[in-house]
Amino acid sequence: MKHRLLALLLAACTLLCLVLTSCSKSTDSSQDNSADAAAQDPQQADANGNYKDTVVWAQSADVTSMDPHVGKETAAVTVTCNIFSTLMEVIGDGDPQPLLAESYQQLNDTDWEFTIRQGVKFHDGSDLTVEDVKWSLDRAIASNYVNYIVSFIESVEITGDNTIVVHCTAPYAPILNNLSMPFSAIVPKAYIEANGDEYFSQHPIGSGPYKMVKWNPSDSVKLEAFDEYFMGKPATKNLVMKVIPEAAQRVIALEMGEVDIAYSIEANDVSKIDANPDLVKYTRPSMTCFNYFFNLIDEDRPTYDLKVRQAICYAIDRQKIIDTILQGSATLADSMIAPIVACYTPTPTYDYDLEKAKQLMAESSYPNGCDLIMVTNQSQQRLEICQVVQQMLKELNINVEIRTYEQATYIQALNEHEHDMGFSAWITSTGDADYTYYPCYHSTQKGKPGNRSFFGNPKADELIEKGRSLSDPEARKEVYSELNQIIYENCTQLYICHPLTVEACTKYVEGFVSNKDGYNRLWTVKCLQS
Amino acid sequence: MFRLILKRLLLLIPVLIGVTFLVFAILSLAPGDPVLVVLGDNATEEAAEAMRSELGLDKPFLERYVNYIWDLLHGDFGKSYKTKLSVSDQILSRFPNTILLALSSMLIALLFGIPLGILSAKKQYTLLDNVASVGGLISVSMPNFWLGLLLVILFALKLRWLPSQGMSEGTGPMLKSLILPAVTLGTGIMATIMRMTRSSVLETMRQDYVSTARAKGISESQVTTGHMLKNALIPIITSAGLQFGHLLGGSMLTETVFSWPGVGRYMLDAIKTKDTPAVLGSVILMSVSFSVVNLLVDILYAFVDPRIKSQYKKHGKKSALRAKKQEA
Numbered sequence: 001m002k003h004r005l006l007a008l009l010l011a012a013c014t015l016l017c018l019v020l021t022s023c024s025k026s027t028d029s030s031q032d033n034s035a036d037a038a039a040q041d042p043q044q045a046d047a048n049g050n051y052k053d054t055v056v057w058a059q060s061a062d063v064t065s066m067d068p069h070v071g072k073e074t075a076a077v078t079v080t081c082n083i084f085s086t087l088m089e090v091i092g093d094g095d096p097q098p099l100l101a102e103s104y105q106q107l108n109d110t111d112w113e114f115t116i117r118q119g120v121k122f123h124d125g126s127d128l129t130v131e132d133v134k135w136s137l138d139r140a141i142a143s144n145y146v147n148y149i150v151s152f153i154e155s156v157e158i159t160g161d162n163t164i165v166v167h168c169t170a171p172y173a174p175i176l177n178n179l180s181m182p183f184s185a186i187v188p189k190a191y192i193e194a195n196g197d198e199y200f201s202q203h204p205i206g207s208g209p210y211k212m213v214k215w216n217p218s219d220s221v222k223l224e225a226f227d228e229y230f231m232g233k234p235a236t237k238n239l240v241m242k243v244i245p246e247a248a249q250r251v252i253a254l255e256m257g258e259v260d261i262a263y264s265i266e267a268n269d270v271s272k273i274d275a276n277p278d279l280v281k282y283t284r285p286s287m288t289c290f291n292y293f294f295n296l297i298d299e300d301r302p303t304y305d306l307k308v309r310q311a312i313c314y315a316i317d318r319q320k321i322i323d324t325i326l327q328g329s330a331t332l333a334d335s336m337i338a339p340i341v342a343c344y345t346p347t348p349t350y351d352y353d354l355e356k357a358k359q360l361m362a363e364s365s366y367p368n369g370c371d372l373i374m375v376t377n378q379s380q381q382r383l384e385i386c387q388v389v390q391q392m393l394k395e396l397n398i399n400v401e402i403r404t405y406e407q408a409t410y411i412q413a414l415n416e417h418e419h420d421m422g423f424s425a426w427i428t429s430t431g432d433a434d435y436t437y438y439p440c441y442h443s444t445q446k447g448k449p450g451n452r453s454f455f456g457n458p459k460a461d462e463l464i465e466k467g468r469s470l471s472d473p474e475a476r477k478e479v480y481s482e483l484n485q486i487i488y489e490n491c492t493q494l495y496i497c498h499p500l501t502v503e504a505c506t507k508y509v510e511g512f513v514s515n516k517d518g519y520n521r522l523w524t525v526k527c528l529q530s
Numbered sequence: 531m532f533r534l535i536l537k538r539l540l541l542l543i544p545v546l547i548g549v550t551f552l553v554f555a556i557l558s559l560a561p562g563d564p565v566l567v568v569l570g571d572n573a574t575e576e577a578a579e580a581m582r583s584e585l586g587l588d589k590p591f592l593e594r595y596v597n598y599i600w601d602l603l604h605g606d607f608g609k610s611y612k613t614k615l616s617v618s619d620q621i622l623s624r625f626p627n628t629i630l631l632a633l634s635s636m637l638i639a640l641l642f643g644i645p646l647g648i649l650s651a652k653k654q655y656t657l658l659d660n661v662a663s664v665g666g667l668i669s670v671s672m673p674n675f676w677l678g679l680l681l682v683i684l685f686a687l688k689l690r691w692l693p694s695q696g697m698s699e700g701t702g703p704m705l706k707s708l709i710l711p712a713v714t715l716g717t718g719i720m721a722t723i724m725r726m727t728r729s730s731v732l733e734t735m736r737q738d739y740v741s742t743a744r745a746k747g748i749s750e751s752q753v754t755t756g757h758m759l760k761n762a763l764i765p766i767i768t769s770a771g772l773q774f775g776h777l778l779g780g781s782m783l784t785e786t787v788f789s790w791p792g793v794g795r796y797m798l799d800a801i802k803t804k805d806t807p808a809v810l811g812s813v814i815l816m817s818v819s820f821s822v823v824n825l826l827v828d829i830l831y832a833f834v835d836p837r838i839k840s841q842y843k844k845h846g847k848k849s850a851l852r853a854k855k856q857e858a
Binding site: 064071145149197218220242243255408426429439 | 564566568581612623679683690786787789795796799
């Protein structure tokens with residue numbers, strides 16, 4: 001009897017739990033269920049009959065916040081960039097183009113006028129006005145999370161029914177790139193004021209091609225097409241973002257047709273995509289640079305000696321690192337700036353030459369070798385690169401101690417210059433060279449996040465400031481070319497590579513454009529019935 | 531019995547204070563600034579300072595801890611540093627998923643573990659016993675993530691019987707998506723329970739009351755279930771209870787491999803970013819789950835073993851007498 005009771009109790013608990021989870025998953029509208037059903041049932045088609053009405057994409061992490069002025073991680077922005085619009089926009093490898101701004105003009109060195117599109121609506125049907133634009137930019141400036149992207153703005157002034165003027169603190173050439181970043185998205189003032197920030201961060205309303213239907217934390221986000229989107233009706237009725245943290249699982253889900261698009265394919269899974277005729281690979285150079293910051297601040301450290309730094313650079317066979325650990329999914333870096341970044345200029349490099357490295361080491365203050373501390377975070381790939389570099393430096397009689405820290409401690413260790421060589425994966429997020437030159441090389445940024453070499457040079461400062469103030473791209477390139485020469489001569493870093501970004505789709509997906517900033521806008525994507 | 535439950539629940543208070551203090555102290559003393567992790571490489575120093583002040587991280591450790599406990603007493607678990615969302619909402623939205631996975635894994639473990647353990651004991655030193663022992667050893671030794679991936683490759687990718695990941699909607703698809711993670715988690719526990727059942731049944735097999743039962747002419751199945759298993763249940767319940775308590779805290783690896791939206795993954799992400807309120811919230815949930823499950827196990831003892839039940843009753847009466855004396 002008691003056993004029966006126990007069995008009943010256990011069964012009741014399981015049932016209750018099932019009901020609870022079912023309830024928590026089905027609190028939304030019927031569209032929600034149909035979206036999910038369609039995701040699994042390829043028979044359901046849109047009005048054309050040939051295309052699925054739901055496209056599912058997989059990414060490695062969940063959205064941190066739906067508020068574009070808080071959630072700045074790539075995993076958040078890949079979703080929110082489909083919900084919100086910005087004044088400018090970058091598509092593919094292109095330059096910033098007007099989006100919410102119909103047009104723009106530079107009034108003088110520091111003032112830019114933007115004419116805002118008329119008739120743009122938020123998802124709740126309200127009109128997007130210049131009030132919203134000013135309020136949004138002010139909100140982004142006040143946000144601790146994203147203000148670095150709009151910190152160049154002194155004030156935003158409404159000058160007409162559909163015009164605003166952005167006053168910059170100083171001449172700032174990359175303004176259009178910064179205003180195309182999803183962190184400077186335009187949000188609805190009235191809605192946020194009425195509902196509060198926390199509500200907004202879970203129930204966002206934007207003016208982008210898709211509106212949010214449901215967010216299942218750690219699991220998925222469901223979006224539905226906003227038919228009144230000012231650029232036209234989105235190609236697919238529903239979009240679903242699935243969180244699949246394991247890279248191998250993302251590829252399996254793609255192979256099985258559980259998802260149509262998968263982001264962040266790792267180097268060791270690329271061969272699986274290549275071998276499968278049903279999958280299509282999208283490879284593009286990223287704006288990330290794997291590099292080591294040398295410690296230039298502590299006189300008692302070996303890396304204070306220029307010849308040691310140069311010897312280290314010459315001793316590293318970077319192509320071997322790319323061919324082995326990264327399995328070819330990277331290109332050699334000549335500077336922090338990747339070739340797809342605006343105002344990139346080629347820079348001389350310290351190419352692998354062991355004899356030259358040995359000679360430089362012999363001429364340095366450490367002819368018999370030295371001990372170095374290398375700091376990295378817990379990324380397996382980074383650790384493997386560090387281990388290869390450690391082995392290569394043994395040729396110079398340099399003993400490297402690798403210190404692996406979790407992210408918070410890693411940042412602290414670099415800021416407190418515990419390292420001789422600190423691994424960094426810097427991303428030029430805005431796609432403009434100034435985004436990297438200023439924080440990484442300006443003397444005012446010494447010790448702050450970015451300039452972990454603690455590099456400072458008056459001529460370099462002058463050129464960095466000049467570069468951001470010029471509006472002519474060719475003139476900027478000339479300035480940056482001169483700046484690169486200074487950085488090269490000082491050998492502030494060991495540049496390894498720019499890893500490639502790999503995304504994959506099933507062969508049925510059409511209209512997918514891999515964006516250079518990694519934030520893919522999916523409103524043109526559609527998927528044929530398989 | 532009621533007094534015992536009350537007493538155990540009251541004991542939860544010092545446990546929670548101790549646990550939160552320890553976790554709070556470890557997170558505070560460990561090197562690394564959570565603000566720099568949350569804001570990222572590009573944050574300005576002013577933004578970092580402003581955020582430290584907003585989150586109260588510029589205050590002394592004890593003041594922060596007392597503030598946290600005060601908020602906790604008011605039912606406020608705080609907001610995540612990273613997402614600015616309420617920690618309790620975030621955890622509670624994931625907890626049913628974790629309970630479902632935990633219950634299913636336990637069900638698999640018990641359904642297969644106990645009968646296999648009994649068979650093993652009754653057929654000691656036979657081929658079946660040896661196969662079960664070796665199988666159990668392999669199951670316990672196999673890492674969850676590896677077993678999970680093997681199951682995915684076989685049942686999802688090759689045979690296409692089950693979904694490879696995620697938690698599908700609707701009861702039918704959800705149950706289908708539950709099978710692989712539950713089997714992955716349940717396999718190791720099943721092996722432990724099987725070994726425990728085997729040794730426990732072996733012990734009771736040699737008892738006089740089993741011989742007496744057989745001598746009375748009771749059928750072998752009744753002897754096994756009514757006499758042997760019933761007396762062997764206590765260590766099995768203890769072991770299963772401990773395992774279940776662990777499972778309720780979330781299974782980070784299995785949840786990650788199968789993209790299961792449970793509290794384990796939430797806690798893992800929180801630890802990575804030193805998100806103190808999120809870590810504390812998860813740890814409190816773990817502690818409470820563990821304590822409650824242990825209490826349930828203690829109550830279950832009373833149902834299984836009349837001797838323990840009488841002890842509880844005696845204890846209850848003594849306490850009642852003591853209370854009466856004090857009143858007088």
